[in-house]
Amino acid sequence: MTPHPKRKVSKGRRNRRRAHDALHRPHLVTCPSCKAKIPPHQVCPYCGTYRGRQVFEVEEEA
Secondary structure: OOOOOOOOOOHHHHHHHHHHOOOOOOOOEEOOOOOOEEOOOOOOOOOOEEOOEEOOOOOOOO
16 A cells, blocks of 8 residues: 555645755856856866966867
């Protein structure tokens, strides 16, 4: 025997439970070197800098 709910879950109660399920846009900051939008606390993949230091060289695609 499987358990069944005693009462129907109302639309309002169901929707309040799902209030935190929405998708959020990723937070992006502007790279101070090349002005590209990147995630915070990560090396810029476009210019290779992090906190004012050159971390790696970016290869030019020809």
